[in-house]
Amino acid sequence: QTNARWWKEVCVYQVYPRSYKDSNGDGVGVISSLDYIKSLGVDVIWMSPVYPTPNEDNGYDISDYRGINPEFGTMEDFDLLLSEAHKRDLKIVMDLVVNHTSDQHPWFIEARKSKDNPYRDYYIWRDGKEGKEPNNWQSFFGGTVWEKNDATDDYYLHLFAKGQPDLNWENPRVRDEVKDIVHFWAGKGVDGFRLDVINCISKVEGLPDAPIKNPTDKYHWAGEHFFNGPKFMEYMSQIRKEAFDRYDVFTVGETPSVTPDHGATFTHIDTGVVHMLFQFEFVALDTDPNGSHRFDSIKPQLRDIKGVTTKWQTELGRDGWNSLYLENHDQPRSVSRYGCVETEELRVISAKMLAAWYLFQKGTPYIYQGQELGMTNCHFKDIGECRDIETLNYYREMMDKGETAERAMKGIRVKSRDNARTPMQWNTEANAGFCREGVRPWIDVNKNFREINVEAAVGDENSVFHFYKKILQLRRQHKVVVYGEYELLAGEHAQAYVYTRTAGDEQIVVLANFERENCSVDLSGEKLLGGEGELLIANYNDVDEKRQMTQTFQLRAYEVQV
Ligand code: TEU
Numbered sequence: 043q044t045n046a047r048w049w050k051e052v053c054v055y056q057v058y059p060r061s062y063k064d065s066n067g068d069g070v071g072v073i074s075s076l077d078y079i080k081s082l083g084v085d086v087i088w089m090s091p092v093y094p095t096p097n098e099d100n101g102y103d104i105s106d107y108r109g110i111n112p113e114f115g116t117m118e119d120f121d122l123l124l125s126e127a128h129k130r131d132l133k134i135v136m137d138l139v140v141n142h143t144s145d146q147h148p149w150f151i152e153a154r155k156s157k158d159n160p161y162r163d164y165y166i167w168r169d170g171k172e173g174k175e176p177n178n179w180q181s182f183f184g185g186t187v188w189e190k191n192d193a194t195d196d197y198y199l200h201l202f203a204k205g206q207p208d209l210n211w212e213n214p215r216v217r218d219e220v221k222d223i224v225h226f227w228a229g230k231g232v233d234g235f236r237l238d239v240i241n242c243i244s245k246v247e248g249l250p251d252a253p254i255k256n257p258t259d260k261y262h263w264a265g266e267h268f269f270n271g272p273k274f275m276e277y278m279s280q281i282r283k284e285a286f287d288r289y290d291v292f293t294v295g296e297t298p299s300v301t302p303d304h305g306a307t308f309t310h311i312d313t314g315v316v317h318m319l320f321q322f323e324f325v326a327l328d329t330d331p332n333g334s335h336r337f338d339s340i341k342p343q344l345r346d347i348k349g350v351t352t353k354w355q356t357e358l359g360r361d362g363w364n365s366l367y368l369e370n371h372d373q374p375r376s377v378s379r380y381g382c383v384e385t386e387e388l389r390v391i392s393a394k395m396l397a398a399w400y401l402f403q404k405g406t407p408y409i410y411q412g413q414e415l416g417m418t419n420c421h422f423k424d425i426g427e428c429r430d431i432e433t434l435n436y437y438r439e440m441m442d443k444g445e446t447a448e449r450a451m452k453g454i455r456v457k458s459r460d461n462a463r464t465p466m467q468w469n470t471e472a473n474a475g476f477c478r479e480g481v482r483p484w485i486d487v488n489k490n491f492r493e494i495n496v497e498a499a500v501g502d503e504n505s506v507f508h509f510y511k512k513i514l515q516l517r518r519q520h521k522v523v524v525y526g527e528y529e530l531l532a533g534e535h536a537q538a539y540v541y542t543r544t545a546g547d548e549q550i551v552v553l554a555n556f557e558r559e560n561c562s563v564d565l566s567g568e569k570l571l572g573g574e575g576e577l578l579i580a581n582y583n584d585v586d587e588k589r590q591m592t593q594t595f596q597l598r599a600y601e602v603q604v
Pocket of ligand 1: 099102103139182183202238239296298371372432
């Protein structure tokens with residue numbers, strides 16, 4: 043075993059507090075669900091932001107880093123949650139959003155008042171150019187990254203919404219504030235941090251114009267000028283040394299636009315800055331390269347899935363570490379995206395295949411709320427059902443371009459972040475048990491809640507839930523799942539994904555059919571330890587318990603055998 047660490051051996055469950063369990067203001071939403079979360083067999087709960095916020099981006103716009111959103115409860119409720127979680131041997135990870143604040147944060151309210159305000163340099167300001175924005179950068183959510191501030195007659199930078207002004211990390215006082223926030227929460231006893239878009243904190247000197255890809259666009263994507271910027275490692279090493287390293291906390295960076303090279307550097311066990319990161323190469327595989335927006339999508343090709351996954355599984359080497367995820371609050375539901383929801387039977391089978399396929403890989407796994415039920419995308423009929431700022435902006439832009447509503451909704455149904463944000467489905471009662479009858483949730487429940495919900499899944503031993511639970515038990519029993527080396531087999535196979543995890547004389551073989559059609563996989567010529575294999579888990583019930591490994595396997599629709 044190389045570089046053993048506790049945070050490599052755990053499994054994380056992500057809660058999106060706005061959509062998990064309505065608390066009616068009494069703060070017991072997540073607390074009352076702890077036993078359920080524990081029963082799944084996870085070790086850590088990461089909560090998306092729970093701080094006070096004007097909710098322009100559902101809490102990713104923070105107006106007070108040391109408070110609790112009154113919609114969810116009070117600081118006393120939080121303390122209770124933390125102690126109740128710890129009693130059950132569950133760890134709590136906070137979302138740390140420090141690339142930007144809310145425009146309602148007291149720092150920004152001060153900063154925008156005048157050019158000599160003491161908080162002015164907490165943010166990034168530039169003069170306009172001939173009455174226009176300082177440069178041509180496009181925001182993540184569409185439109186310009188610049189917003190005019192009348193009091194100072196200049197512009198502030200916001201890579202995301204205009205209510206999310208970017209902090210100026212060049213300013214050492216900003217870095218000190220971040221360390222203080224870490225000390226505040228780690229001092230309370232939280233167990234880790236998920237660092238929101240952390241590789242955007244260091245912008246290229248001078249903020250040069252973005253390259254022009256499509257001349258008819260008004261603003262242009264400037265990723266190369268702010269992702270993985272020149273001072274990123276320096277700033278983060280300082281935060282690591284002076285804050286994180288003083289506690290036994292784990293850190294995961296959310297880092298769009300990174301390659302395995304970045305991954306190896308950022309997560310290096312000695313010289314890195316986070317323990318692991320979320321890469322975006324995998325979730326980008328269904329983006330249409332000829333499209334004009336990330337909502338334009340194609341069917342991801344198994345060849346690419348193999349290429350990207352294998353690259354990340356192998357290139358972080360001995361000293362780096364992966365995190366494994368198929369879903370989060372920004373991504374559509376994985377069973378709709380990579381599996382099949384055409385029949386109820388195939389939904390269950392393919393959700394299980396995806397679970398086994400990713401949970402036996404090398405890295406710390408993350409499960410997003412409802413993923414363990416095989417929750418699906420929501421078939422939004424009308425933009426009125428959507429809430430997400432990115433989705434609403436996209437729709438408006440499409441209308442401005444003269445596109446039809448149907449064309450816009452097509453992209454939204456497949457890719458909108460709202461797909462993952464509909465309420466957790468607990469039971470068959472009103473609002474799926476998320477909130478009491480008569481209360482309209484902030485976003486409607488997916489209509490399929492009568493079939494897909496916690497109560498049904500827990501009561502059915504063949505459910506997706508029990509399959510996840512069993513895999514998490516297997517991860518605990520077999521250290522090879524955590525520390526074994528990964529190798530891709532049958533790389534050229536058009537529809538089966540086959541890989542091994544090996545440590546000494548222990549080997550796990552995962553065979554997964556990514557298509558509805560049957561297929562066969564011949565393992566006789568493959569590099570295997572050989573001998574008789576024992577079935578660990580499968581998503582069909584009639585699979586042989588013992589098999590000679592070096593032979594041909596038959597796989598049915600979305601079948602997985604481990
Ligand atoms: O996401 C950043 C991010 O790069 C994306 O997943 C983004 O949501 C998507 O590409 C939209 O273009 C993080 C948070 O996870 C997300 O919810 C926030 O909206 C965003 O940062 C800003 O804080």
